[in-house]
Amino acid sequence: MLVTxxxxxxRPAVDLEFTQGAITSVAPHTGARPGPGDVDGRGRLALPSFSDVHVHLDSTRIGLPFREHxxxxxxxxxxxxxxxxWRNTDIGIGELVVxxxxxxxAHGTTRVRSYAQIDVDCKLERFEAVLAAKEKFAHAADVDIMAFPQAGLLLEPGTTEYLEEALKLGATVMGGIDPCQLDRDPVRHLDIVFGLAEKYQVDVDIHLHEPGHLxxxxxxxxxxxxxALGMQGRVTLSHAYDLGNVSEAATAKLIEEMAELDVSWATVAPSTAGKQFTLAAMAEAGVRVGLGEDGQRDYWSPYGNCDMLxxxxxxxxxxxxxxxxxxxxxxxxxTMGGASIMNRSVRRLNGTGDRPGLEIGDRADVVLVDGxxxxxxVMDKGTDRTVFHDGRLVADGLELCG
Structure with a gap:
């Protein structure tokens, strides 16, 4: 396929050629018209497709009316x-997730790391809904699923067994949450999280809402x-709202250690950003940083619209x-920051001026947008979008193709 x-x-206009899921040619645009099966980019901007690395697909009211919070x-x-x-809806959880x-x-996200809440109430119901959606759209997006103990690991007996079952069924990330503040036993909590991750050879992602020194x-x-477990490059801190607000020395030490161990940071850009890590400092240190939308108009908040732009x-x-x-x-x-968290063979961003992802040899996951x-x-959040995944056209005009 040629995208002209x-x-x-x-940068100046070019034509991209996709072959077997990769970008195989980048040539200056000469004005030639696209042939059959090619795509006319119409002078639009090209970005690597978006990577949402912190989304709760199972915590969504997209498609339902707004409700009182x-x-x-x-x-x-x-x-x-x-x-x-969450069960009291006219549309079932499976259809909502899909x-x-x-x-x-359709809005340009082809890489997704989704949480799936697992606890003694929902058991594997929400995980199975996310798994079904992943399989349905396997041709259009890569989806990692996290076995996520939203209600903690230790507060309700039986939670750990359900989490392990999800790992057996295909979850590729083991989640944790507030080891001190929620479960109040950080050693036992993290022993379970890292123990299961080591047993099933999956990544770890810890929700960390805890303040300051805690x-x-x-x-x-x-x-x-x-x-200790040799899990460099396989651990992510999510949220971590307050870790940049303790002291300059403590923050600098933590960033240095994250870079050394290749521990990444996933943020949802909350309004408390002044307390978070500084993006420039993280880039300078070489820490992988990704972005996500969190829940989508769910029972936690009315925010989220499925648009990473x-x-x-x-x-x-x-x-x-x-x-x-x-x-x-x-x-x-x-885009590529999140991609490098989901796939550690994708290099981390090399400073604030690095613009990777659209060169020869890169994966042909691309979104075109007006601007x-x-x-x-970014300011206008344009809607004239065309989306490619593995060199295939998967969405155009905010609608899926085929």
Whole structure:
């Protein structure tokens, strides 16, 4: 397939050739018209397709009307609110998950790391819904599924057994959450998380909402296990809201250790960004950073619209960024930054000016979007999109193809 007249990362127009799922030619656009089976890019911007590395596909109300927010503060209270309400819909969980993933792909996301809540209430029901959606859209997106103990590992007997069953059935990431604040036994919590990850040879992703020094303590225990078990490059800290706000020395030490052990950071660009790691500091240190949408208009919050370009805007906005280089860096995080977390053979971003993913030999996962520059595309969140996965056209005009 030839994709003509596109501007990779806003550079001059070129024609891209895809062969067997890879970019095999990048040539200046000469004005030649596309042939049968080719695609006219119409001068649009080209980006690597988006990578949502922190989404709860099973926590979604996409396709349902907005509802009054009834959640109370705190992880446990919000979890109970979700538990009380998620089954009470006119559309079943399986159809909601499928619709959400379909909309994400149509907007340009072809790499997804999704949580699947597993506890003694839902058991494997939500995991199975995410697994079914993954299989349905295997031709259009890569989906990693995390066995995620949203209600903790230790508070309800039987949780660990359900998590292990999900790993046997195909989950590729083992999740954890607030080892100190929620389960109140960080050693036992992390022993289970890393024990199951080692047993099934899967990655680890820890939700860390814990504040200040408590969060640093949990992070230190996570680093300790990462080093002891030789799991460098297989661990992600998600959220980690407050770890950049303890002291300059503590933050610098943590970033240095994350870079050394190749521990990545997945953020959802919350409004508390002033307390988080600085994007430029993470890039300078070589820490992998990815972006995600979290829940989608669910029982936790009304936010989320399946559009990672919109979330890229949020990342730039909440970090107070104005310079073009840094806004483009946010787009790089939302695309190849996340891709490098899902697949560690994809190199991490090399500073804030690095714009990878659209060269010869790169995977042919590409999204075309309207805009004069990358910054204008992020600001305007254009809707004239065309999406390719493994060199195949999978979506156009915000609709899936075929």
């Amino acid at each position: 007249n596109i501007r990779p990362w806003g 009834t959640g109370a503060p705190g992880v446990w209270a919000m979890m109970l609110n979700d538990r009380q309400n 619709g959400t993933l379909e909309r994400m792909i 969060g640093i303590y949990s992070a230190d225990l996570i680093m300790e296990r990462t080093r 919109s979330r890229t805007w949020q990342l730039a906005f909440t970090h107070g960024l104005r310079q073009d280089e840094m806004i483009e860096h946010c787009a790089a995080i939302a 004069d520059t990358i910054t204008s595309a």
